[in-house]
Amino acid sequence: MLPFKLIYDHRYDLNLGDHVFPSQKYRLVHEELLKRGIADSKDFLSPAPASDEDVLRVHRSDYVRKLKTGSLSYAELQQLEVPYSEELIEACWLAAGGSILAGRRALIDGWSANIGGGFHHACPDHGEGFCVLHDVAIAIRRLQFDKAIERAMVIDTDVHHGNGTATIFAKDENVFTLSIHQLHNYPFIKPPSTIDINLPDGVEDEGYLAVLEEHLQKAFSAFSPQIIFYVAGADPYREDQLGGLALTMEGLARRDALVMNYARKNKSPLVITLAGGYARRVQDTVAIHLGTILAARDAAGKRAAGR
Ligand SMILES: [Zn+2]
Numbered sequence: 001m002l003p004f005k006l007i008y009d010h011r012y013d014l015n016l017g018d019h020v021f022p023s024q025k026y027r028l029v030h031e032e033l034l035k036r037g038i039a040d041s042k043d044f045l046s047p048a049p050a051s052d053e054d055v056l057r058v059h060r061s062d063y064v065r066k067l068k069t070g071s072l073s074y075a076e077l078q079q080l081e082v083p084y085s086e087e088l089i090e091a092c093w094l095a096a097g098g099s100i101l102a103g104r105r106a107l108i109d110g111w112s113a114n115i116g117g118g119f120h121h122a123c124p125d126h127g128e129g130f131c132v133l134h135d136v137a138i139a140i141r142r143l144q145f146d147k148a149i150e151r152a153m154v155i156d157t158d159v160h161h162g163n164g165t166a167t168i169f170a171k172d173e174n175v176f177t178l179s180i181h182q183l184h185n186y187p188f189i190k191p192p193s194t195i196d197i198n199l200p201d202g203v204e205d206e207g208y209l210a211v212l213e214e215h216l217q218k219a220f221s222a223f224s225p226q227i228i229f230y231v232a233g234a235d236p237y238r239e240d241q242l243g244g245l246a247l248t249m250e251g252l253a254r255r256d257a258l259v260m261n262y263a264r265k266n267k268s269p270l271v272i273t274l275a276g277g278y279a280r281r282v283q284d285t286v287a288i289h290l291g292t293i294l295a296a297r298d299a300a301g302k303r304a305a306g307r
Contacts (some may be wrong), residue, residue, distance in 0.1 A: 002043045004111035004302040006033065006293070007098040012116040014082065014091050020241060021130045023091075025278060026116050028286045029274070029293075033115075038293065045105070047114075050096035057141035058134055058168060060125045065093075067132065074162050079128045092132040095119065099139035099229070099273060106227060106269035107148055110303060111296045115289075119277030120232045121187060129186060131162070136229045136273060137168045140175060143227065150174055151218040153225035153268070155259055156193075157212070158233025158275040159243035160186050160265060161239055165231075166193040176223040181213055182236075182244050195219055201244045205251030208236070209258060216262045228263050228270045232256065234277030234288035242278045252288050254296035264299045278284055 008030050009179040011165055014023035023282045033039040055064055067089055077084055098114040105112040119131035127133070140152045153176040154169070156162040160177040169175040176194045183198035190196065194213050200209070235243040237252060247255070277285035 001040045002038070002297060003304065004109040004113070004296065005105045006039055006044050006113050006115055006147065007102045007105070008044050009094050009098065009117040011087070011091055013095055014088055016082060019082070022131055022278070022282045022285060023101060023278060025285055026274070027281060027288065028282065029115050029289045032161045032286055032290055032291065036290070036296070038290065045101060047070070047094055047098035047143055049093035049284070050091070050100060054100065054142050055093070055096060055133060057145065059123060059199050063125050065075065075166050076126060079126060080130070081128070082130050092119070096133050096135040096138045099271065100136040100142045102134050102271045102273070103139040103143050103227060104148070106271045107143075109226045111300050113272035113293055114274070116274060118158065118233065118273035120158060120165050120275060121160070122150060122164045123167050131164060134164045134168060136158055136231065137165065139271070140229065144174070149226040151176075151226050153219065153223060153228045154178065154231060155228055156180070156231035156233075157236065157255060157259070158231055159235040159240065159245055160233070161190040161196070162193060162231060163187045163189070163191055164182045166191040176219060176225060178215060178219050180186050180215070185240075185244060186278060199245060202246050204252065206214050206246065206248045207248055208251065212255065213258060216258065219264055220266050224266065224269050228268050230270055230272050231275045232289075233275035233293045235286045237277070237279055237284065237288060239279045239281070239284055240277070241280060242276070247283070248251065249288060249291065253295060254290045256282055257298065260295050260299035264303050
């Protein structure tokens, strides 16, 4: 039904219960895609977990060992801000495998989406802010290792700065990182991305879209990616509990269309990862994520039509 694959596994749901991170959203996005007839079951692929070798291309071995043996310190657990469990670890390795698979599929079909992932705060030696493993970096390193790509771009529109992404790729000229985020928000230390767009509080649709477009233009004139990973956070939404920007649903849909349009015009495969989303009503977060999938469907249609 869809012209590209969606990567999903029911174990992405961390069953965190009454937590500000609605990890049931992965299951809800999957359900809604089927219920609304946007996708059918054949559009979904289930990932294998990333291998430890894949994870170790990004993360330090002592951190990985602590994750696997449940021996993180109290301070390290606090910094994660999600409760540690074996299921959490399984879900993180799966999400990383999901982004690898999504990357491979995008290289075949032009587009793909991991109905999970986008854990952009994870750093080589620690996890933080609900992010344990940096699935996108793990996927980029694996695709480079396989010689499937050399150059990748990360476009991060989550309301929070992509500090893990910036740290991991700081000295890597083959990975261009762009983050558009609210300045006065987590994380408070923001290591530089290739392009950082620091927004003041309360930015609305028109202001956001204009500045994003201006910087996308700069990014694509400076760099020609062989794949784009789109960290498509739903949290710039005006009703988000952890965000302080003021985008509407329509504005977020236009944001997605803008990013997809740049991918299409530059003939670059694009991988969607969902990233954050903490709207007061979880249905809103789900609707924003569905909108991102629909924007990719539209762009895929235009690309197929040679436009
Ligand atoms: Zn976020």
